[in-house]
Amino acid sequence: MWPVVRHELRKIATLPMIWGFLVICVALNLMFASLHVASIRDDIDFVGRTVAVAGTRVDGGFAGRVRHLPESRQREDLLRALEGDVRIPTGHDITELGRRYVDLLYSDERGPLANLMNDKYRTLAEHARAMHDSGMSSDLYLGVASERIHAALFGTVLGGVTWEAIAFAVLAMLYALGRERLARTESTVMSTRFGRRIVPAKMLAAGMIGVCGFLLFVLSAIAPYMTAFADSPIWGMDVSGPFNRATTELGEQPFLTWTRFTFAGYLGASAALSFMLMLTALLLAAVAGTLCRSMAAAFSATGLVMFAAGALPAVCAQNGWWEAYHLIVLIAAGPMHALLTRSMWFTDMGLKALVPWQESIETLASAIILAIAVKMACRRFRGKDL
DSSP states (O other), X not given: OHHHHHHHHHHHHTOHHHHHHHHHHHHHHHHHHHHHHHHHHHHHHHHHHHHHHHOSBOOTTHHHHHTTSOOOHHHHHHHHHHTSOOOOOOHHHHHHHHHHHHHHHXXXXXXXXXXXXXXXXXXXXXXXXXXXHHTTTXXXXXXXXXXXXXXXXXXXXXXXXXXXXXXXXXXXXXXXXXXXXXXXXXXXXXXXXHHHTTHHHHXXXXXXXXXXXXXXXXXXXXXXXXXXXXXXXXXXXXXXOTTOEEEETTEEEEOOBSSOOBHHHHHHHHHHHHHHHHHHHHHHHHHHHHHXXXXXXXXXXXXXXXXXXXXXXXXXXXXXXXXXXXXXXXXXXXXXXXXXXXXXXXXXXXXXXXXXXXXXXXXXXXXXXXXXXXXXXXXXXXXOOO
């Protein structure tokens, strides 16, 4: 099998479109990430100076220590922010937050989703209580710019990388499976039992190309941050700091994750989930490429499924049809739901999630289901009359 895989790798690697896509995306990632680094450098440098004088923990004496810093716009902004509510949410605060979400769903607090929503916030309340007692979630993180920088990095930059990786992986998979049709050699190659057995090798080769593309896209996007802020203390600080907020159906609320994440840990976990999303798209393309008669039809089918999986829940959320929203997400739209809520990964997500870690669970479940679908599609292809 491996000689066939190597041969298929060479065929994909010699396609100019693959290299053009790769080079353009890597160049764009480096450019946009470098521009973002330049725009936030002053904020990150100020965080470093603040930590050196006042420490990472926002406690009762933090404001007094900040006043020892030289006067600057960032110092005044931080002091003004410290006059507001920067306390760590308690378990009671989170329980009340859950009740407010249930009130948004049902006026009498009764309904199919009410129990799941209450259970989710009880679980989060227990975690918040532990974090409050230990003081572990009171880190400065990225200072008063936490919400802005966090949303830009994980929502826009890493989100763009995920979309690039998905498009690249789908392109590689559909080209690998459609190469014989494009070359008009399918009737010859696939006419024998051995010939049809090369389809898994084609999928494996395309998957390897997709993984390499994903790694290049991620590295090109985060390299400017790692280079510019290598010595910054931000990498070890908790992303659930008091200045980081999430915007949900109730407005702004604390950015509370299901477990403690440092900035570096959250970046790694987000990259891992992005990889799983790329893998589900790759498997979906493998199913479409095996079952459809042409590369164009397979590409259209893959795009249509992804568009519908993203558009239907969005329409339901826009109109407040939350029961239909979660039904669609449960049945068919898990990966797209995760992809479209990327700036709130590993948090409660407000009304957009019913259970802890939902974006991770639904992506993993979809990958398993699609892997089974790929196996069934290959079996059907081996018995199909060409």
